[in-house]
Amino acid sequence: MLLSGDEAVALAARDAGVALGTGYPGTPSTEILEAFAELGGHAQWSPNEKVALEVAIGASFGSARTLVTMKHVGVNVAADALFTAAYTGVAGALVLVSADDPGMASSQNEQDNRHYAAAAGIPMLEPADSQDAYEFTLKAIEISERWKLPVMLRMTTRVCHAKTIVRSRPELATTPPATGYARHIDLRVMIPSNARPAHRRLRAKLARIAEWNEVAGPNRQIEGDRSLGIISSGVASVHAREAAPGAAMLKLGLTYPPPFEAIRAFARTVDRCVVIEEGDPWLVDAIRAAGVPVEGKPEMYRFGELNVDRVRRILAGDVTPEPAPPPGKPPELCPGCPHRYVFQALRKLDCIVSGDIGCYSLGALPPFEALETLVCMGASIGMGLGLRHVLAPELARRVVSVIGDSTFVHSGITGLVEMIYNPPPDGHVLIILDNGTTAMTGMQEHPGTGRTLDHQRTGKVVFEDLARSLGVKQVHVIDPTLSQQAFEDLVAQCLESRELAVIVARRTCLLATGKIKQMEKCLEQQD
Amino acid sequence: MNSKTERQISAEPLPDGRGPVSLVTNIVFAGLGGQGVVKASDIAADAAFRAGFDVKKSELHGMSQRGGSVSSDVRFGERVESPMVPPGDADFLVLIAPDQLEVNRWQLRNGGVLIVPSMIDARALSNKKALNVALLGVLSVLSGIPEEHWIAAIRSNLPEKLHEANFAAFELGRQAARREFNP
Numbered sequence: 001m002l003l004s005g006d007e008a009v010a011l012a013a014r015d016a017g018v019a020l021g022t023g024y025p026g027t028p029s030t031e032i033l034e035a036f037a038e039l040g041g042h043a044q045w046s047p048n049e050k051v052a053l054e055v056a057i058g059a060s061f062g063s064a065r066t067l068v069t070m071k072h073v074g075v076n077v078a079a080d081a082l083f084t085a086a087y088t089g090v091a092g093a094l095v096l097v098s099a100d101d102p103g104m105a106s107s108q109n110e111q112d113n114r115h116y117a118a119a120a121g122i123p124m125l126e127p128a129d130s131q132d133a134y135e136f137t138l139k140a141i142e143i144s145e146r147w148k149l150p151v152m153l154r155m156t157t158r159v160c161h162a163k164t165i166v167r168s169r170p171e172l173a174t175t176p177p178a179t180g181y182a183r184h185i186d187l188r189v190m191i192p193s194n195a196r197p198a199h200r201r202l203r204a205k206l207a208r209i210a211e212w213n214e215v216a217g218p219n220r221q222i223e224g225d226r227s228l229g230i231i232s233s234g235v236a237s238v239h240a241r242e243a244a245p246g247a248a249m250l251k252l253g254l255t256y257p258p259p260f261e262a263i264r265a266f267a268r269t270v271d272r273c274v275v276i277e278e279g280d281p282w283l284v285d286a287i288r289a290a291g292v293p294v295e296g297k298p299e300m301y302r303f304g305e306l307n308v309d310r311v312r313r314i315l316a317g318d319v320t321p322e323p324a325p326p327p328g329k330p331p332e333l334c335p336g337c338p339h340r341y342v343f344q345a346l347r348k349l350d351c352i353v354s355g356d357i358g359c360y361s362l363g364a365l366p367p368f369e370a371l372e373t374l375v376c377m378g379a380s381i382g383m384g385l386g387l388r389h390v391l392a393p394e395l396a397r398r399v400v401s402v403i404g405d406s407t408f409v410h411s412g413i414t415g416l417v418e419m420i421y422n423p424p425p426d427g428h429v430l431i432i433l434d435n436g437t438t439a440m441t442g443m444q445e446h447p448g449t450g451r452t453l454d455h456q457r458t459g460k461v462v463f464e465d466l467a468r469s470l471g472v473k474q475v476h477v478i479d480p481t482l483s484q485q486a487f488e489d490l491v492a493q494c495l496e497s498r499e500l501a502v503i504v505a506r507r508t509c510l511l512a513t514g515k516i517k518q519m520e521k522c523l524e525q526q527d
Numbered sequence: 528m529n530s531k532t533e534r535q536i537s538a539e540p541l542p543d544g545r546g547p548v549s550l551v552t553n554i555v556f557a558g559l560g561g562q563g564v565v566k567a568s569d570i571a572a573d574a575a576f577r578a579g580f581d582v583k584k585s586e587l588h589g590m591s592q593r594g595g596s597v598s599s600d601v602r603f604g605e606r607v608e609s610p611m612v613p614p615g616d617a618d619f620l621v622l623i624a625p626d627q628l629e630v631n632r633w634q635l636r637n638g639g640v641l642i643v644p645s646m647i648d649a650r651a652l653s654n655k656k657a658l659n660v661a662l663l664g665v666l667s668v669l670s671g672i673p674e675e676h677w678i679a680a681i682r683s684n685l686p687e688k689l690h691e692a693n694f695a696a697f698e699l700g701r702q703a704a705r706r707e708f709n710p
Contacts, residue, residue: 162583245608323614325633331594332593
């Protein structure tokens, strides 16, 4: 089979009897749960990554096997649950997929989530291709259940979205445990008196996993010319194989806790030992701290993705400037996109626009150049409020926050609560750009659509009702495409009122309209 | 299938004299979001897979649906390591949007083959959206992958209602290749 890394994870999850998959859409992780659902698995989108992980922790306390998927920045959101889940441990397997995006093809930063495995103290596997993605998912489940710990499967864009040949091996999957509940208050209630021994327990588990990793971990030594030895993991290892096909290589699969003795032994047998890794100098620092002399890469290769050429340059110690490929055509909002009407109006009203993450981030680019901040999911509201609090009144009154529907559910609701709790002196205007889908990542459902991941009818969060119930006096729902003037007038009126206002700018995404109509028709027939 | 073509692609030294190291065939597909760049690369990768080659393909998703530049790499051969075509190492550059040439020309190696929409008689293309598959028709003649595997790959990667138009487009491309390249 020719599968993407994402599809391979889904297939392994199915073959291993994963009972529940949860997550929040985020490139390059989104396809995992979609593929899992297509294979018949029980998959759910959660409002955000933290909730997704919490649901999975609960399910694993019930002895079920669980898979949680998110992009790298999603782990920031889930981190609160993650660090303490490492203390409580799990009953059924819990595999957390962190899909990193070196080079930022579709992200706001290129954070290297390998740091999370070490910081939280959870084992981490790094697949290099789809076959690895399949086998390491099974391995992650095995490790998770054997040592009762969450396990991170750390993927990157070129593993998630590369298609490579996969031979499925369901015979490698262990039998899932029977679900059931047993009280373990001392293990699962992390009050200080329980958490102190839990931390010691965690470190003891990691020490045992490290011992196991030395002898039985999914690490592979590839024979070669001993004048050059390469230590690598993930997609960097296949770039390195191609850049230096004759070199000896230690390809690490379980990179946390690292198998330092195997690394030391390997380094001893080669004349020159180079660590080839994408992103931060994470592995090389750890290996050096363990007292093994190895070479790393020049700082310039910390930025962006690696490829075969860049690995050749690293091996040659080449720090001359790299040729930059010509810039391509930047993406833009689709012709007729409802967001276009909103940005046109905000531009005309000379608003200071605090922005958020989604298709509408493109409002920062020409021809609009209307969106002026973007930090993280949900931040538009808090940042807009912060500006309103400190700016002189004539500036403050121009500040507007814009947020998409899925992003609002993800982490805008708490921002809205802040707006009611700490209102700026001249109020604030929040525009929810409700296009009825998670458009940016490819039209996923969310709690505001009233449909589940696999498009079945479910409970629906109605934004205007929510805003009213929280105490916002001015709540308006408007289709911005019907009349540019009417929309502009409404925003102007809200700004002038100096009250708190929420405008739901509701118009379905053009690309999703047909699909949504068809789904709704099917659902009506079912009702 | 022309056996000479197959040999050229798989083992003989390349015209730039770099020798038969390139047992891997590198293809870059490029165009704009919504033109079927990724779909074309899916079909090519599937055809190579069906022909018994090791295959890897990769591209960057994300902003691709918003009309921006999109490219996708397909590599096949006896054994493929990296899923990305090394910079300047493409044997074939298949352009679905002619205006993306300058952005992508650097990907093509010396002596590599450029495949462009002007090779296809647009009037003969019954479904304009099948341009990507017509260009696959051109590529197929030069690819060293037997036609039957291309046909099977198109069948399995596109919904049935699009088969007829795409098979016609594919054949149009094959004819164009015979005319252009006289393989």
